[in-house]
Amino acid sequence: MTLKLDARIPDGPLHEKWDECRFHDKLVNPANKRKFKIIVVGAGLAGGSAAAALGELGYQVEVFVFHDTPRRAHSIAAQGGINAAKNYKNDGDSIRRLFYDTIKGGDYRAREANVFRLAQISNHIIDHCVAIGVPFAREYGGLLDNRSFGGAQVSRTFYARGQTGQQLLLGCYQSLLRQVHAGKVRFHARKEMLDLVKVDGHARGIIVRDLVTGEITRHAADAVVLATGGYGNVFFLSTNAKNSNVTAAFRAYKRGAGFANPCFTQIHPTCIPVSSEYQSKLTLMSESLRNDGRVWVPKQKGDQRPPNEIPEDERDYFLERRYPSFGNLVPRDVASRAIKERCDAGYGVGATGMAVYLDFRDAIQRLGRKVIEERYGNLFAMYEKITGEDPYEVPMKIYPAVHYTMGGLWVDYHLMSTIPGMFVLGEANFSDHGANRLGASALMQGLSDGFFVIPYTIGDYLARHGTMDPKQKVQPDHPAFDEVESEVRARIQKLLDVKGSTPVDVFHRRLGHLMWDECGMARSKEGLERALQEIPKIRAEFWKDVAIPGDPKEFNQELEKAGRVADFLEFAELMCMDALHRNESCGGHFRVEYQTEEGEALRDDENYAYVAVWEHRGPDQPPELNKEPLVFEAVHPSTRSYK
């Protein structure tokens, strides 16, 4: 182990740690903040909120996004909601319960201190978002409404119809634009970070490609914040936006940032099933639907009758049957596996047999169509557009799909990576969700990281390691920039020099299939070993035959994709290695060799209660495994039960 993994968890009882941290952190004098420049890559909920909050404090902030405007980040697609421990429903919620649910939901593979802080901050997020004009759903009395989400027995999820991510992101984006207007933030749209520059071991800048002109530029700063989202698209088909990718995080990994738990992937139970071989992405049907929809398959194998003709006593509501106390609201990993189990056993429905029903008949009878329309109108409309079927009349058909990545760059309590001066926020880091994320907690984490954690912790870094003397600041003409820039140029040239005949997507699809089969919902030693043999073959063919038409000095979407897929082709190996080394099942990581008699995940706390942090050791060397032990003081890891 060569990485120094000091999580810098503050002393004291859990509920005082964040206070303790803020008290001991050094501050940057308000008048001096403008002397520090901070680069923020990404402007989803995490990056957008960070950039806005840092701008408000007076730092000079430069934001880079590959989108044409910050408002299009993948966060926009989040549907269901955002958690907070407000206990507005008077149903027994508390900061401690949100903390506990998140640790348990993550199958005891997250760091207690971070998760407790997240629960503490959750309430401030709602306050702030309301103040900046986010139109959350309200009750007739004018106060905020809540709903339930999987993995919890309280109603703590705030929402804005089925468009919670959109409304939160627009709130962040507006706050960001306010800082642009104030001259504190500059944003650079359609600019892709292709590498990280370190000077004396500290992150000091990035190399960027302008996606419109192809120009490669250098940007120096006193600190770099990555908020570049998750890597679910390694599977080609996922619920992520098409352009989401691992490049920024993977490039940082290659520059020395530890990558934590890369195999921890979340498969979401309720997505619209694959319909054709040209399928380009999968669409999520929000988890909130499980509040009112009931999941079932016919009791009889291969029953071909239309769903509405199958009588009540011939339906198997298998989640309610297996998990009577949580029923349809079991966590995602549990629901996904149960659905897969039924389909693999031959009870699946639809043309391919790879689907189950999500049925609203009873809810419509109980509550009336109008209420259902109000709660889920846009989701139902989305479903109908895609499938051509009306879910008010016929049950939805759903199947699990890749949705979220709990793994990510390792960060300490300050959200700093193993590279000093490089901070990682949002889905791009690994910090809060362990081996399985609970619904409505990614939005919470992104905004907590950006609005409420980084503004404090980055100040401590700058006060200790930054310089205010302009003469001592690293400039873009520093030799370190020369070196990284020439490597970036060489990589682009190498892609162009292949001059092959097969489109990028073909390789991406092949990789995705392989990953879904061997590193998806169920993993095995043999399967992972097979994947580890196959990935280098696909990679070799990619580098021999990929076709990238057009000019690198102009808008070139195939070149963009090729760079990202090249990184996925390497990163996939790291995921499989991680999955292979973890000889246990936990959360979304299900190794078929490690399961209980009832088919539930079998954790091994004695040997695997740690964060696996992978370290890049050079092009021809295998990565090295480092471990951050997980210490549980407040909750005692037990077998998760949702029965």
Next chain:
Amino acid sequence: MEQKSMRLTLRVWRQDGPNDAGHVETLQVDGILEDMSFLEMLDKVNQDLIRAGKEPIAFDHDCREGICGTCSLMIDGVAHGPMKGTTACQLHMRHFRDGDTITIEPWRSGAFPVVKDLVVDRSAFDRILQAGGYVSVNTGAAPDAHTLPVPKPDADAAFDAAACIGCGACVASCPNGSAMLFVAAKVSHLARLPQGQPERRKRVLDMVAQMDAEGFGACSNHYECEAVCPKEISARVIAEMNRDYLESRLCSGS
């Protein structure tokens, strides 16, 4: 179920960059399935072009589920195509027939220069919002969320306006290239909420001034914008904004 395979003729706008005159290219495509989305159809066409050693058609997209506002195609002269309340990425090929000819063009507006083929630059929208489309509250300063009840009808109306995805279909379909629906949606979202009141007057004046500076046209009540808006935002917000604007002008004495 066997899906029917379609043959189509595509007439696609090709343009190398903002300074190129551009032209229509005609392509014969085959093997299009009903369950494919419109963008998946373009994906397939692009794969075939690449294999044939040609440059694929550039088009913008990301979420492919109608929420990010990135996709932006004029399909047979209609922004986002023939289905009401539907973005191009949510449009499926089952709405077309074997043998159809489909014309695909970029958004056309002086304020949205073409980047390449079907991709345009919509940064003017960011600049309009920068001028005032926000509530000036710093992080950390907010009171408890429940100190500010909002009557449900107001919250719902604010939400209806806030549903705008910033795609620009309204501008593309307006004979005058007006951005009124986009601007009014944001103005109305914030004007309907108590949080938006302190800056209400300044906001509308500043945003409208920036809209004019960007070169968008005036609104002459054609309401093409409302007809194509994939989020079905009502043109009522334009009337609301006009009222707000006039009042604000009067109050500011200019």
